Amino acid sequence: MIFRWSGSCLVESAEPPSAVDVADSWLVDDGRVAQWERHRNRFLGNIPGAESFLAHVPGCVPGVGRWFPRIEAHGAELYLRVRPAQTLREDTVLWVPPGPEQRERPLVKGPDLEWCAQLRAQAHALGADDALLWTDDGLVAEAAHSALAWEENGRMMFARHPRQLPSVTAAATRALVPGWGAREVTVGELVDLPVWAGNALHGWTPVMGWVTAGGEQREATATPAQATTRRLNRLIGR
Incomplete structure (x- = not known):
């Protein structure tokens, strides 16, 4: 409606x-x-x-x-x-597209919704839930419909990139998680880290698999602890 x-x-x-x-x-x-x-x-x-x-x-x-x-x-x-919510997923598979992201106004949610939806449709066709967004320098910005974070040396880390939508899920989490950090991360680094995808619909979900640019599916080499994922979602009211 x-x-x-x-x-x-x-x-x-x-x-x-x-x-x-x-x-x-x-x-x-x-x-x-x-x-x-x-x-x-x-x-x-x-x-x-x-x-x-x-x-x-x-x-x-x-x-x-x-x-x-x-x-x-x-x-x-x-x-x-007013839309019914989709079925909430408990984990996420991310597709790494073959080319860099092409959003026109990445800092505002709205102008690039159609482009992101088309990219996610391509991800779905390959068996993934969302698509990684990366730039010409090989750095990760976020996913088409999710913020990204990972575990590193005992703390929660967030991707830092100038072409990144201000994520409500990430901001709410950072306000409540002590000792978090942020840094630039390359695609090559990220796929070997224990990664979460976070958005307003699904909350934080562990990335359990990846689909390569060539369409090859593979399990994640590292995944965040389930207990930590549950704790993060409780913190942000999920």
Whole structure:
């Protein structure tokens, strides 16, 4: 179901006629909302003045069941898309595409959603859940729909890259995990580390396998501890 902001309330709407400029999504599970304030603030950072619209959003999301709503800006028009959540996965397989990522505005969620969706569809066709995004220098930015982190020397590390969307899941985790670090990481390094993929829908999931640029599937050589993964998700309210 889609709602359009009239300026004073949300009214049922047809599909917006234009592409998304800015978007944000979050999980609602039987009324329990994961990190709404952070998603709200990220959206406001790109669409200042949307406070009244955002104040009406929670009341339009059902309190029973699992939902993955999305707020959208199409130019000056604001929309809420109320969507049932997909089945949550417990682990992740990542595909390493043969070429570097091509997002036009990587620091804003919205303009490159269609490109990322097409890349994820290619990943699905190869048996993976998401696609790694890397740049010409061989450094990892993130995944098409996930932040990336790994265990290194007893602490949680995050990929550092200038072409990286400010992840709500990563920010919420960093606020609660002591001693975390961040550094640049190459594709070659990452595939041999115990890696997590994290996003608003699935939370943190261990990367259990990889698909190479040539389509070869292989198990991860190292995986994070299940207990650590559960602890991370509890910390961020999952």
